[in-house]
Amino acid sequence: MELTQEEVLQILNLIEKSDFDFMQLQVGELKLTVSKGNYVPSAVAAPAVASDPPPAAKPAPQIKESKPKAEPVAAKPKQPAAAADGVVIVAPMVGTFYTTPEPGAPPFVDLGAPVDEETTVGLIEVMKVFNAVQSHARGVIAEICVQNGQFVEYGQTLFIVKPKAAAGQKKAK
Amino acid sequence: MSVSRVLVANRGEIALRVIRACRALGIETVAAVSEADRDNLVARAADRSVCVGPPRPTDSYLKIEAIISAALGTVCDALHPGYGFLAERPELAEACEKNGIKFIGPHAESIRRMGNKIKARTLAQEFGIPVVSGSEKVHNFKEATAEAQKIGFPVLIKAAAGGGGRGMKIVASAGQLQGAFEMASAEARAAFGDPTLYLERYIANARHIEVQILGDRHGNVIHVGERDCSLQRRHQKVIEEAPAAALPLKLREEIQNAAVTIAKKIGYENAGTIEFLLDQDAERFYFLEMNTRIQVEHPVTEAISGMDLVQEQLRIAAGEPLSRSQSEVKLSGHAIECRITAESAAHGFRPCPGLITEWQPPEGDDIRVDTHCYAGYRVPPFYDSLLAKLIVRGENRIEAVGKMQDALETFFVSGIETTIPFLRFIAQRLEYVKGEVNTRWLESVLATSSFQAATAATSYQ
Numbered sequence: 001m002e003l004t005q006e007e008v009l010q011i012l013n014l015i016e017k018s019d020f021d022f023m024q025l026q027v028g029e030l031k032l033t034v035s036k037g038n039y040v041p042s043a044v045a046a047p048a049v050a051s052d053p054p055p056a057a058k059p060a061p062q063i064k065e066s067k068p069k070a071e072p073v074a075a076k077p078k079q080p081a082a083a084a085d086g087v088v089i090v091a092p093m094v095g096t097f098y099t100t101p102e103p104g105a106p107p108f109v110d111l112g113a114p115v116d117e118e119t120t121v122g123l124i125e126v127m128k129v130f131n132a133v134q135s136h137a138r139g140v141i142a143e144i145c146v147q148n149g150q151f152v153e154y155g156q157t158l159f160i161v162k163p164k165a166a167a168g169q170k171k172a173k
Numbered sequence: 174m175s176v177s178r179v180l181v182a183n184r185g186e187i188a189l190r191v192i193r194a195c196r197a198l199g200i201e202t203v204a205a206v207s208e209a210d211r212d213n214l215v216a217r218a219a220d221r222s223v224c225v226g227p228p229r230p231t232d233s234y235l236k237i238e239a240i241i242s243a244a245l246g247t248v249c250d251a252l253h254p255g256y257g258f259l260a261e262r263p264e265l266a267e268a269c270e271k272n273g274i275k276f277i278g279p280h281a282e283s284i285r286r287m288g289n290k291i292k293a294r295t296l297a298q299e300f301g302i303p304v305v306s307g308s309e310k311v312h313n314f315k316e317a318t319a320e321a322q323k324i325g326f327p328v329l330i331k332a333a334a335g336g337g338g339r340g341m342k343i344v345a346s347a348g349q350l351q352g353a354f355e356m357a358s359a360e361a362r363a364a365f366g367d368p369t370l371y372l373e374r375y376i377a378n379a380r381h382i383e384v385q386i387l388g389d390r391h392g393n394v395i396h397v398g399e400r401d402c403s404l405q406r407r408h409q410k411v412i413e414e415a416p417a418a419a420l421p422l423k424l425r426e427e428i429q430n431a432a433v434t435i436a437k438k439i440g441y442e443n444a445g446t447i448e449f450l451l452d453q454d455a456e457r458f459y460f461l462e463m464n465t466r467i468q469v470e471h472p473v474t475e476a477i478s479g480m481d482l483v484q485e486q487l488r489i490a491a492g493e494p495l496s497r498s499q500s501e502v503k504l505s506g507h508a509i510e511c512r513i514t515a516e517s518a519a520h521g522f523r524p525c526p527g528l529i530t531e532w533q534p535p536e537g538d539d540i541r542v543d544t545h546c547y548a549g550y551r552v553p554p555f556y557d558s559l560l561a562k563l564i565v566r567g568e569n570r571i572e573a574v575g576k577m578q579d580a581l582e583t584f585f586v587s588g589i590e591t592t593i594p595f596l597r598f599i600a601q602r603l604e605y606v607k608g609e610v611n612t613r614w615l616e617s618v619l620a621t622s623s624f625q626a627a628t629a630a631t632s633y634q
Contacts, residue, residue, distance in 0.1 A: 005569040012607055022601070032575040035601040039594070042582045094225045095242045126238045127268070151246030153224040154239070155208060 086160035087137040095126040139163040180244040183255025194483035207233035251275035287463040297460040307373035332361035333369040338408025384432035413470035476508035514558040518595035530588035
């Protein structure tokens, strides 16, 4: 037997004024709980119906999207190769990185160049605005991880600086 | 298709939704992610991801320069803003245009025209669409008093730049006006940087009805039926349905036509939603506002129309005509969506970020779950609390309600608190099952003692 929506609503109207707390309706495909009081868990309401296995019996959850792959996509930029005794200079914003102040000019820093906290090591262009990237570390440039004109992400490694302290240990204050 | 790579400028379930639509059309995707989202499902589902900044939205998802740089740097020819974040900022649409990137949404000009509520109201009125009687801008408390007297109490104070209920206050009598006016003004300034307010007549027994619109570059505008989003808490939608079962047949056609008229007159392109207020006692509807983006609740419309609205957005942005004419849009059945958030209803809807240890969504033919969550996912504290949207479809509303009850029963989440227990409780209420609700109903239920008792008994699922 099937009930139409109108018939269900009629039933609800009939019983609305009666003194019930909750009722459960199951006709054909339709399963409906109606409550005037507390929430009624389905396990309490329909003990006789065996169609629904208890929740614990459900199969293991399945994530709809494909499970995260072990390795990120090839296009992903390299993350800092853990520089044993190096300090990493990272991009402070997303944009295009320039190693030189203008096309054709020598780069701000070369391999082995000494830097301190204030040294400009490159520029990042974000929508035609050029932002100076500062070293924030004292030492010498040990590794250059980006090329002129390369697109860089926020937090991407640009340079690795070998700290002064590591080079000339004794003078550590 | 003239779109080949899309920057997805959003996060969470909608970012995955956009990626899915792109994939179906053979379009590549680049996900713009914050540092907090670097390793999540969105970053992995996209063909590539780009970290655009630190976790705080103002430093990443809300930063136009960073988003545009990411699109340019990865050679994207289009950008999808999702909803929220920058979706309704005309500056983003403009920046896209300036940089040769197709913005998957309306023109900046349309966003601007419909973004200011007073201007949008005036426009609707010019088009012959009814609006709730109200005032123009009120500059101070004295003006507000005069306007309120004209409109009559209760009166609603609203922010011109408003959204999400901020800067909105119901004022029952003249004595409450000053306090409410000052508070609304302060809230509007804090939330939108614009303290401008206006007044509207308050409709007590109202429903929130909205019409889904699609417009293309060739001047075609269609509607894809309406939705009822009357179940709200603090002006945030909680449960949405399509179609609006409570809408009298005669009004349904009128409200759909009104929405198409507005969209046509402003030359609207892409997906949009026109919101109306239905006065259930007077059986009249009024224009409320327009949302110039894809909405959270779009799946209920998809469920009864068989259309993929995000794919339509992509086609429209590529310059193609709409895939269907109005007469080809066939709506059948009834769909309901529940928003499942990381909040504890038993504790005043306190946000509950943290590690999800178990995540077992319901499965079935008429069930759809849009989510970015999985067991082992840590919900970050920086963003909104939406975890998943549970959508069911039935042949009629009663069947859909039954299916929603069943689906909620078999949705298991552990590790964090969610609103699932609260939604189970609501879905059983007699008034909800019968469809006898209005925009205030949900909050009135929350205030009852039986809700408190129910949440106390089942607060941890």
